Amino acid sequence: xxxxxxxxxxxxxxxxxxxxxxxxxxxxxxxxxxxxxxxxxxxxxxxxxxxxxxxxxxxxxxxxxxxxxxxxxxxxxxxxxxxxxxxxxxxxxxxxxxxxxxxxxxxxxxxxxxxxxxxxxxxxxxxxxxxxxxxxxxxxxxxxxxxxxxxxxxxxxxxxxxxxxxxxxxxxxxxxxxxxxxxxxxxxxxxxxxxxxxxxxxxxxxxxxxxxxxxxxxxxxxxxxxxxxxxxxxxxxxxxxxxxxxxxxxxxxxxxxxxxxxxxxxxxxxxxxxxxxxxxxxxxxxxxxxxxxxxx
Ligand SMILES: NC(=O)CC(=O)C(=O)O
Numbered sequence: 166x167x168x169x170x171x172x173x174x175x176x177x178x179x180x181x182x183x184x185x186x187x188x189x190x191x192x193x194x195x196x197x198x199x200x201x202x203x204x205x206x207x208x209x210x211x212x213x214x215x216x217x218x219x220x221x222x223x224x225x226x227x228x229x230x231x232x233x234x235x236x237x238x239x240x241x242x243x244x245x246x247x248x249x250x251x252x253x254x255x256x257x258x259x260x261x262x263x264x265x266x267x268x269x270x271x272x273x274x275x276x277x278x279x280x281x282x283x284x285x286x287x288x289x290x291x292x293x294x295x296x297x298x299x300x301x302x303x304x305x306x307x308x309x310x311x312x313x314x315x316x317x318x319x320x321x322x323x324x325x326x327x328x329x330x331x332x333x334x335x336x337x338x339x340x341x342x343x344x345x346x347x348x349x350x351x352x353x354x355x356x357x358x359x360x361x362x363x364x365x366x367x368x369x370x371x372x373x374x375x376x377x378x379x380x381x382x383x384x385x386x387x388x389x390x391x392x393x394x395x396x397x398x399x400x401x402x403x404x405x406x407x408x409x410x411x412x413x414x415x416x417x418x419x420x421x422x423x424x425x426x427x428x429x430x431x432x433x434x435x436x437x438x439x440x441x442x443x444x445x446x447x448x449x450x451x452x453x454x455x456x457x458x459x460x461x
Contacts, residue, residue, distance in 0.1 A: 192216030226269030260290030297321025298338035339363035352385035370405020383415035396423035
C-alpha cells in the first residue's frame with residue numbers, strides 16, 4: 166500500500182489550517198488561588214484587564230482557578246456553564262477588555278455529573294468553546310502522591326478546537342498533556358498552538374511538566390502553552406507553577422518561576438510552517454503501517 170501524504174482528517178474540521186503569516190500576543194496568567202471563590206474570580210478578572218493593557222489578544226488562566234485543586238472541593242465549588250458566577254464574570258471581562266479569554270478550568274456541574282472544564286470567551290463575551298478534561302488524573306506514586314479525579318469527576322469525550330484572530334488553537338487540560346494522540350489529532354486538524362491549563366505537583370512537576378510540553382511541541386511542530394496556578398506551599402495540593410511557553414522547535418521561549426505573575430509573549434505562527442517545511446515528518450509518517458485516528 167502506498168504511503169499517504171497526510172492521514173485522514175475528521176470531516177467536521179476544515180482540511181486547511183488557518184494561520185501562519187501572523188503573530189498572536191498571548192498572556193499566560195499564573196494566578197494565586199485560595200479558598201475564597203469570589204476573591205479568586207475577582208483576581209482573575211483583574212489579571213485579564215492588566216494583560217489586555219499589555220496588548221494581549223488572548224489571555225489564558227490556569228487549571229482550577231476558582232477553587233482549590235482537590236476532589237473534596239469540586240462539588241462545593243462547581244457551577245453550571247455558562248450560568249454560574251464564574252462564567253458570567255469571564256464573559257463580562259472578555260467583553261469589557263475586548264480580549265479572547267481561555268478560562269483555565271472550573272469544576273462544572275451538569276445534571277448529576279461534575280467535570281473539570283475550560284471555557285473560551287471571544288472579544289464580545291460569547292462562549293465559543295468548552296473543553297472537559299478527557300483524561301482524568303488518577304495516579305498513585307507510593308509515599309509521594311495519590312490522586313483520583315475519577316472518584317468525583319466524569320471525563321469529557323470531545324476534542325476542542327477554537328479560532329482566535331485566524332489562529333486555530335487546541336485545548337487540553339493538565340493530564341491530557343500526557344496523551345500524544347490527542348495532541349496529534351489537534352495538530353492534524355490545523356492547530357498552530359495548543360494551550361494546556363494545568364496544575365502539576367511537586368512530584369511530577371519537576372520531572373515531567375516541561376519535558377511533556379517540549380515533547381508535544383516537538384512531535385507536533387507547533388506552539389505549546391502550559392498555564393499553572395502559582396505555588397501555595399500551605400495548600401493541600403501544592404502546584405509546581407512554572408507556566409511555560411514552548412516554540413515549534415521544542416525550545417522554551419519563556420518561563421515563570423513559582424510565584425504569581427503573567428507571561429506575555431507574541432507567538433509567531435510562521436515558525437510552525439518553517440519547522441514543518443524543514444523537517445517534514447508530517448509527510449513521512451508511515452500511515453500504511455500505523456495511524457492515529459479520531460473516532461468521534
Ligand atoms: N493534575 C493533573 O491533572 C496532572 C498531573 O499533575 C500530572 O500528570 O502529573
